[in-house]
């Protein structure tokens with residue numbers, strides 16, 4: 402059974418071996434091609450991402466979701482449209498990132514590209530609503546202000562559960578060295594992501610019992626929260642030390658978790 406399992410090996414090779422139309426949600430926080438980590442030294446990140454998109458589109462179920470992490474230019478000048486539909490770019494804004502830029506503007510956001518295989522079959526808005534910014538009394542006053550919907554005036558409606566988070570997320574902070582969930586200082590910034598960020602992605606685009614796949618596990622944040630939320634999980638990580646960290650972390654919430662080793666093949670060999 403290919404679930405509740407994390408694999409030590411190359412996710413490129415492993416994904417190519419998975420059955421077609423198999424996965425509900427993929428969270429891919431892999432190379433950005435900006436650091437000096439050996440796994441991040443990708444000379445043509447756009448071509449690399451195109452290859453990933455093609456591989457992931459085969460294994461996603463129709464209506465399934467891919468969240469692909471990267472920098473602003475991660476999918477520039479590539480044609481992903483035969484494989485997946487790009488719904489929006491989520492800007493994960495991190496205002497606290499050190500403002501060290503001298504020659505240009507400091508880069509203080511990451512992009513999470515929100516793709517689906519055709520029309521999405523799950524977007525659970527009510528599970529990810531965020532508080533309205535305006536106070537209740539002001540909100541009620543606003544409800545008397547007409548808004549324009551499809552060219553016609555109607556009443557402004559506020560949902561008591563909160564509003565759609567939109568596609569610029571400034572409400573989720575990057576971890577700091579003081580964060581309780583941080584596993585090791587060396588994993589700050591480039592590796593470990595906040596649980597709150599992964600929770601929003603998992604809740605929005607999967608349901609209990611669905612299969613969530615993370616091909617670039619790192620510390621296993623996405624699958625830890627996915628398992629806590631009752632999803633089935635599958636992951637891959639090429640670095641043995643990281644795999645062990647992820648295993649220990651996810652096993653705490655998913656006692657049935659197993660691990661396996663797949664022979665590493667260079668990704669260029671996968672057509």
Ligand SMILES: C[S@@+](CC[C@H](N)C(=O)[O-])C[C@H]1O[C@@H](n2cnc3c(N)ncnc32)[C@H](O)[C@@H]1O
Pocket residue numbers: 410411412413430431432440591592593594595616617618619620621622623637638639640643
């Ligand atoms: C940015 S980190 C993921 C961080 C993770 N989201 C977390 O919260 O801890 C990317 C991870 O992908 C792994 N990786 C890079 N290329 C890989 C590949 N081809 N196959 C499997 N793992 C890979 C790296 O070793 C690294 O641990």
